[in-house]
Each structure stands twice: as structure tokens, then as C-alpha cells.
Amino acid sequence: MISVEILAIVVFIITYILIIDERIHRAVAAMAGAAVVVFLGIVPWETLLHHLDLGTILLLMGMMIIVNTARNSGLFEYIAIRTAKLARGSPLKVLIFFSIVTAVVSAFLDNVTTVLLLTPMLLYIAKVMRLNPVPFLLAEVLASNVGGAGTLIGDPPNIMIASSAGLTFNEFITIMGPVAVVDLVIILGIFIAVYGKSMKVDEHERQIIVRTLDGLDERAAIQDRVLFNKSIITIAFVVFLFFIHSSIGQYLSLIIPFVDPAMTLEPAEVALIGAAILLFWSRESPELIFEKIEWPALFFFGGLFILVGALVETGVIADIASFMISHVRTEGEAMILIAWFSAFASAIVDNIPLTAALIPLIHDLSGTMDVYPLWWALSLGACMGGNGTAIAASANVVVLGIAEREGINITFMDFLKIGMFVLVVTVAVGLGILWLMFMV
Amino acid sequence: MGYYTSLIQRKFKDVVGKRYESVLREYGEFLLSEEEMVVPEIHSILLPLDIFVKEIPPSLYEVLSAYEGARVSLVYITDAQVYSVISEVLSAGAGEEFMRKKEEYGHVLLNQVSGELAAAGIESTQRMFTGHKGEDIEKLASSHDLVALAKSYGSEKTEHYPISPLAIRIAQRLKKPTILF
Structure with a gap:
């Protein structure tokens, strides 16, 4: 007789295979899997809402509204042109500056939109420079994943971890921020060492490149100057709110006496407040903006949470946790195991469903050990694991998809060679930094 | 796949x-x-002038200077039809007077533009003749790589018509790359 645990595992595995293969839309696969476990009563209605992590879903929704409203102003194109001009025709500087800009933007806005809007510009510059665009594209992808690792809102795995573990924006900045910066420097070093010699243009060519790029008018990219200014101000305000979201009561109570100094704001609340401010201030049509919310992505997350909820309800996660506890003696060992396992598993599965599955496992370990360092190990592994293969993170798929449409062939092995190397180095270095922070 | x-x-x-x-x-x-x-290879540029082309914007000189080594042919054409109408309707003397004043203005304009081109580091040659503006420019354009045509060539620009009818007609018929300024 098939037990309910086996049934939950089978549905989970089939759904994850469908997500990896993507013959069926990932959102549909996740929803279908969730529908099966709900239909079979594995996840009853009373616990369904508990498993749906609204903190993650609402934070993503709020940021999607902000990013899509800001996008209408031409903000991203403006940044792309300014970055291109800053490089003054040097291919190496193009690679470095675009990687840094991609990492910084990805740290505060979503990776997919960042690479979607920067990649066409990068391809254009590579065409102007008559250089192979592949190193530039690979550096952009890796920088996006590493930059996203540095903040709470930078990458979906971090959003999920923060929402579930109640971690703050400042904790992410202070713990994962340095890891991201060091790893970005290492990646740039690797690229300079590997591709530096092939990225040379003579002075005459450089002058032509500079002249062509100087011909681009960044002001022409701004479609709506007023919206552009309002977007920048709102994004800056939202980032500021993220910095103080865990202690906002202390500041507000100084101005508004009835506010409880202990009051805090959840990251999702900050994102939705920012979205409301921008929508109200910009007077952009809400119908058009709400249409641009990536509903399939939100339903994908919803489906995943219920699927993983089925494993929690049936005790599968608890069983894995107790197996782990019996084999792992210290937090340090658990950190190493989680970081490396999540990194390599993310490279195969995609880091979002992997993180969804590992979060309840870490919660279950909390009875026997201090799991605080483990959250960071998961964040490190899931985010840096996104660099491992072509399908490990959404940003990779976007850049490779664009490249393919533009006739640039980056094979699975092309990506794997550099991606796996970067994965191993960045996780090792990141783990070393986390070890120094928590274990020494 | x-x-x-x-x-x-x-x-x-x-x-x-x-x-x-x-x-x-x-x-x-x-x-x-x-x-x-x-970037097309540009060695020769035709720049037609007439009484309606009051000034050349500095940005045009910047654009033309990008074509290194290219020579600009300045051409000032006086409309032969207008000359013959004046001569027939008024008198031959009036026609001669019209031509004298046109040529006088033409020389001033040609020298002025030529000087400005030289200041921008561009070599130029001058030519002045009487003919049919549209047809002659089309013929001359065939021996040049690029044409720089004023929007006011042939008649005044108006608020509603920022490009003169003659400039539009010439631009439509030319087979060579054309800059309308």
C-alpha cells in the first residue's frame, strides 16, 4: 500500500522534473503539483495558508510594481548608455563596469529585469567593438547572481529565506554583502585572467568605438523625465526604508508620538508601501502596471510552497532533518553540508525550488542546533549555485535566451566550464568568510 | 534543435x-x-546653396568633419527659369541686374561657407552656374558619395512646412545618402 509520505515525495519529484524540463510552464507544473496534494488532503485548507509564504509573494509583487513602473521611464536604458560611455572604448572596462553595474542593480532590483534590459546594450557594444560577446554575457550573468546574493531583495532565494527566518535587510547587507563584494572581485579577476588578452583594440579602433558610443544620447532613452525622477526618488526611499525596516518604530516615534518604538516593518510591507507611493505619485495607469506583474512567477512560488508544505505535513522533511542530525555533529559541519549541497543542487534544479525545499529542513534542525549560520549557508549556496549551470538561475536563462535569439551560441558546456569553476571558488570563499563570522 | x-x-x-x-x-x-x-566610404560631398540657405548649422560641419579626407563641392545654382521670365517680362537689363545681384550674393555665401569648412578642417571647391536646381543637383549627386541638402533649399521654410517642396522632391529622387539639415 502506498503511504501518504511516498505519495507526497512522488508528486514532489514529478513536479520538480517538470519544472526542470519546462515542457509545461513552471507555474502550471507547480500549481498542478499543489492541486494534487491539496486534492488528496495531504495539505488541508487549515494549513495551506500557513505554508503559503505571503511575505515572499507580496515582497516580489511590490518590487515588480516598482520595477515595472520605473522601467516605463527609461531608467535602465539610461544606466546602460551611461555605463557604456564611461568605459571610453576599452573592452576590459566595458566588462568590468557592466559587471559592477549589473551586480549593484541586481542587488536592489530583480535580476531578470536587470539582465533583460542591460543585455541588448552589452550586445550592441560588443558589436561596435567587433569582439566576441560571450565573455561579456557570461560576466554579466555571474555578476547578476553574485550581486543578488548581497541583499535581502537581490535574489528570490534570499527573499524566501528572509521571509521564513525573519532576517532583516541589514543582516543581509552586513553578512552577505561582504561575501558578494569579495566574490565579485574574484569573478572579475578570473575573467581578466582568462579573457583579458583577447580584449584588446588598437587606438584607432578605440577612437571609433568612443565616437559611436558618444553618439548615443542617454537623454533620448528617458521616455518620461518626470517619471524618471520620481522613480529614482521612490527607489532610493524604498532602499532607505529597507535599511531601517527592523527599527523604524524608533525613528517614527520621535516624529509621531503614538507610534510604538518597538514597531517594525516586514520587507514585504516596505515593497508594497513603495509600490503604492510610486503608483500614487506617478499617476501611471494602475491597470497597465498591474498587468505587468509577473503573475506566473507568483503562482509558481505559491505552488512550490504548497508542494513543500506537503513534505512538511507528511513528516518527510522531519525525517530528513533527523537523518541529518544523526550524521552531522556540529553547526560548522551543517553549514558546510548545506552550502555545498544547496550550491550543487541549485545548479541542477534551479535555486528557487531548491530553496523552497531546504527552508523547512533548516527550521526542523532548530531544535538541536543554532540554525542562524545555516540560513547564511543556504543563501550562499543557493545564490552562488545559480552560477553553476545554464539553467540554475532565471538570469542565466534570460541572457542565454537573448544570445540564442541574436545568433550567439553559448553551449551548455561553455557555460558549465566557467560556471562550475566560479561556483566552486565563490562558495569556497563565501563559506570561508561565513566561517570566520560564525565559527571562529 | x-x-x-x-x-x-x-x-x-x-x-x-x-x-x-x-x-x-x-x-x-x-x-x-x-x-x-x-560607415559608408565618403570621399566627396555635394553641398548645394542658394539664396534661401541663410546659414549652415555648426553641427553639420561636425558631421562632415567625421568623413576624414572627404572634399565638399559647394554649388550655387541660380534658377534659369526665373532669369528668363524676368528678362522676357521686364527687360533684358532687368534680367542682367537680377543675375548680377544673385552672383554677388552667391560669391559671398560660397566664400563664407568655404571659410567655415576650412576652419572645420574640410577641403572644398566652389562652383556657380545657372540652371535647373532640381535636375542639376540630381546629375551632380551621381558623381558624389553624399549630399548635404538644406531644408530651406529652393524656397523659404514655413511653420507648417519645415522642409521646402523642392528639398523634399530632391531628397526623394536622390539615390545617394542624403543629410537634410
Whole structure:
């Protein structure tokens, strides 16, 4: 007789295979899997809402509204042109500056939109420079994943971890921020060492490149100057709110006496407040903006949470946790195991469903050990694991998809060679930094 | 198509949807296309002048100076039809007077533009004759690589018509790359 645990595992595995293969839309696969476990009563209605992590879903929704409203102003194109001009025709500087800009933007806005809007510009510059665009594209992808690792809102795995573990924006900045910066420097070093010699243009060519790029008018990219200014101000305000979201009561109570100094704001609340401010201030049509919310992505997350909820309800996660506890003696060992396992598993599965599955496992370990360092190990592994293969993170798929449409062939092995190397180095270095922070 | 390529395409479609098309449209408004990126070889430039071309914008000199080593042919054409109408309707003397004043203005304009071109580091030659503006420019254009045509060539610009009818007609008929300024 098939037990309910086996049934939950089978549905989970089939759904994850469908997500990896993507013959069926990932959102549909996740929803279908969730529908099966709900239909079979594995996840009853009373616990369904508990498993749906609204903190993650609402934070993503709020940021999607902000990013899509800001996008209408031409903000991203403006940044792309300014970055291109800053490089003054040097291919190496193009690679470095675009990687840094991609990492910084990805740290505060979503990776997919960042690479979607920067990649066409990068391809254009590579065409102007008559250089192979592949190193530039690979550096952009890796920088996006590493930059996203540095903040709470930078990458979906971090959003999920923060929402579930109640971690703050400042904790992410202070713990994962340095890891991201060091790893970005290492990646740039690797690229300079590997591709530096092939990225040379003579002075005459450089002058032509500079002249062509100087011909681009960044002001022409701004479609709506007023919206552009309002977007920048709102994004800056939202980032500021993220910095103080865990202690906002202390500041507000100084101005508004009835506010409880202990009051805090959840990251999702900050994102939705920012979205409301921008929508109200910009007077952009809400119908058009709400249409641009990536509903399939939100339903994908919803489906995943219920699927993983089925494993929690049936005790599968608890069983894995107790197996782990019996084999792992210290937090340090658990950190190493989680970081490396999540990194390599993310490279195969995609880091979002992997993180969804590992979060309840870490919660279950909390009875026997201090799991605080483990959250960071998961964040490190899931985010840096996104660099491992072509399908490990959404940003990779976007850049490779664009490249393919533009006739640039980056094979699975092309990506794997550099991606796996970067994965191993960045996780090792990141783990070393986390070890120094928590274990020494 | 291999499994990997089709997998990337499926995932791309699911993650991006139709957003990439709109991004390309937005970029297309200010990035050069493949065709536009090929810089044509320009050795000779035809720059027609007449009484309606009051001044040449400095930005045109900047653009022309980008074509290193190119020589500009300045051509001032007086309309032969106008000359013959004046001569027939008024008198031959009036026609001669019209021509004298036109040529006088033409020399001043040619020298002025030639001087400005020289200041921008561009070599130029001058030519002045009586003829049919539209047809003669078409003929001359065939022996040049680029034509720089004033929007006011042939008649005054108006608020409603920022390009003169003659300039539009010439630009439509020319087979050579044309800068309308």
C-alpha cells in the first residue's frame, strides 16, 4: 500500500522534473503539483495558508510594481548608455563596469529585469567593438547572481529565506554583502585572467568605438523625465526604508508620538508601501502596471510552497532533518553540508525550488542546533549555485535566451566550464568568510 | 534543435514572456541598426546653396568633419527659369541686374561657407552656374558619395512646412545618402 509520505515525495519529484524540463510552464507544473496534494488532503485548507509564504509573494509583487513602473521611464536604458560611455572604448572596462553595474542593480532590483534590459546594450557594444560577446554575457550573468546574493531583495532565494527566518535587510547587507563584494572581485579577476588578452583594440579602433558610443544620447532613452525622477526618488526611499525596516518604530516615534518604538516593518510591507507611493505619485495607469506583474512567477512560488508544505505535513522533511542530525555533529559541519549541497543542487534544479525545499529542513534542525549560520549557508549556496549551470538561475536563462535569439551560441558546456569553476571558488570563499563570522 | 537549445528557449519564454520584444522596440529607437552601423566610404560631398540657405548649422560641419579626407563641392545654382521670365517680362537689363545681384550674393555665401569648412578642417571647391536646381543637383549627386541638402533649399521654410517642396522632391529622387539639415 502506498503511504501518504511516498505519495507526497512522488508528486514532489514529478513536479520538480517538470519544472526542470519546462515542457509545461513552471507555474502550471507547480500549481498542478499543489492541486494534487491539496486534492488528496495531504495539505488541508487549515494549513495551506500557513505554508503559503505571503511575505515572499507580496515582497516580489511590490518590487515588480516598482520595477515595472520605473522601467516605463527609461531608467535602465539610461544606466546602460551611461555605463557604456564611461568605459571610453576599452573592452576590459566595458566588462568590468557592466559587471559592477549589473551586480549593484541586481542587488536592489530583480535580476531578470536587470539582465533583460542591460543585455541588448552589452550586445550592441560588443558589436561596435567587433569582439566576441560571450565573455561579456557570461560576466554579466555571474555578476547578476553574485550581486543578488548581497541583499535581502537581490535574489528570490534570499527573499524566501528572509521571509521564513525573519532576517532583516541589514543582516543581509552586513553578512552577505561582504561575501558578494569579495566574490565579485574574484569573478572579475578570473575573467581578466582568462579573457583579458583577447580584449584588446588598437587606438584607432578605440577612437571609433568612443565616437559611436558618444553618439548615443542617454537623454533620448528617458521616455518620461518626470517619471524618471520620481522613480529614482521612490527607489532610493524604498532602499532607505529597507535599511531601517527592523527599527523604524524608533525613528517614527520621535516624529509621531503614538507610534510604538518597538514597531517594525516586514520587507514585504516596505515593497508594497513603495509600490503604492510610486503608483500614487506617478499617476501611471494602475491597470497597465498591474498587468505587468509577473503573475506566473507568483503562482509558481505559491505552488512550490504548497508542494513543500506537503513534505512538511507528511513528516518527510522531519525525517530528513533527523537523518541529518544523526550524521552531522556540529553547526560548522551543517553549514558546510548545506552550502555545498544547496550550491550543487541549485545548479541542477534551479535555486528557487531548491530553496523552497531546504527552508523547512533548516527550521526542523532548530531544535538541536543554532540554525542562524545555516540560513547564511543556504543563501550562499543557493545564490552562488545559480552560477553553476545554464539553467540554475532565471538570469542565466534570460541572457542565454537573448544570445540564442541574436545568433550567439553559448553551449551548455561553455557555460558549465566557467560556471562550475566560479561556483566552486565563490562558495569556497563565501563559506570561508561565513566561517570566520560564525565559527571562529 | 538539440534538447539544450529547446530547453533554454522554453525557459526563456516562460520567464520573460513578451517583455524582450518590447525592450528591443525601446532600444531600437536610439541604437543604430546593423545597416546603420556600417560607415559608408565618403570621399566627396555635394553641398548645394542658394539664396534661401541663410546659414549652415555648426553641427553639420561636425558631421562632415567625421568623413576624414572627404572634399565638399559647394554649388550655387541660380534658377534659369526665373532669369528668363524676368528678362522676357521686364527687360533684358532687368534680367542682367537680377543675375548680377544673385552672383554677388552667391560669391559671398560660397566664400563664407568655404571659410567655415576650412576652419572645420574640410577641403572644398566652389562652383556657380545657372540652371535647373532640381535636375542639376540630381546629375551632380551621381558623381558624389553624399549630399548635404538644406531644408530651406529652393524656397523659404514655413511653420507648417519645415522642409521646402523642392528639398523634399530632391531628397526623394536622390539615390545617394542624403543629410537634410
